[in-house]
Amino acid sequence: MTKKKIATLDRTDLKILQALQDDGGLTNQQLAERIGLSPSPCSRRVQKLESAGVIVRRETVLDPRALGLDLTAMIQISMDRHTPERFANFEATVKQYPEVQQCYLVTGQEADYLLKVVVPDIDHYQQFLLNKITRIEGVSGVQSSFIMRRVIDTTALPLDYVE
């Protein structure tokens, strides 16, 4: 197993990435001006970063409250048996549920999976748990926490460590 290749990034690339993380809605011209480069090489660098896989995708972030989605829960889920089939089935099932924003397989004795789930209210949450999560084969433990305040909520990575 080879280690994932890390693209070579110079200071300009990092400035581009930082700027795009700060504001994903920047036009190429704005970006170029912000990092002190003319538009053409800036555009070329962004394209290179995209095809190199450093830039994975663009996302449009919506306001859950504006859409009446007022409850976000973090769920810890533990499985009874740690077989590949159990895990594969759980993951395939959960992928079908649009309420699930995040599903991570994690270390730790408390839980096997951590989920982040968005629903309109606690009634829908109850239905989601009962009809969808607890019905999945192998789910033995479920513990919920509800988000009261989002102090930090971003997809930005710490670029200070890079290079």
Place this chain on the structure above:
Amino acid sequence: MTKKKIATLDRTDLKILQALQDDGGLTNQQLAERIGLSPSPCSRRVQKLESAGVIVRRETVLDPRALGLDLTAMIQISMDRHTPERFANFEATVKQYPEVQQCYLVTGQEADYLLKVVVPDIDHYQQFLLNKITRIEGVSGVQSSFIMRRVIDTTALPLDYVE
């Protein structure tokens, strides 16, 4: 306390939002074609959704592995005293740390805060915990889980519930 106003969205708006959630990199023309509308009203609708606050922002998502950020941890943090000052101080401190992608104040007896933290490796994680988290006044309990696999990782909301 009034309830947050929910914008009136017709089927076309929802199709736009869904398409933009699926692919935040769509041009207006592509978006228009995809939802069966000509570019001009499509652009106008998107602008309206932005100024109404339904569309909050655009994000550029980077690949942590391409940047050598190979460890992502979910941390449960509990506080010794639940005073507003403790919380305010904790939140203000944590906001200064670029490693923290998410910080939520949550319900539940297990923890007060849930954090998602990105670092290069476990050595840096240890340093982050020791030098930054455990030094914050009032932090009494810290429990870490490390992400082994990202099954689902998106900011997309479930639009099926809307309307």
Place this chain on the structure above:
DNA sequence: TTATTCGTGGAATATTATTGCGTGAAAGGT
């Protein structure tokens, strides 16, 4: 020193976004 490579900026071109305007459908008032 000379040759090669590489990224840059400016100009030209291509693509995309936005605005103005006329039209028709639906809703509200009389």
Place this chain on the structure above:
DNA sequence: ACCTTTCACGCAATAATATTCCACGAATAA
């Protein structure tokens, strides 16, 4: 039932933006 108002649409014109082409200069290697 009629008229009026409102609203969103599409097309066309315009504006803005992105991308490609090309020549230049700096850095590196021979």
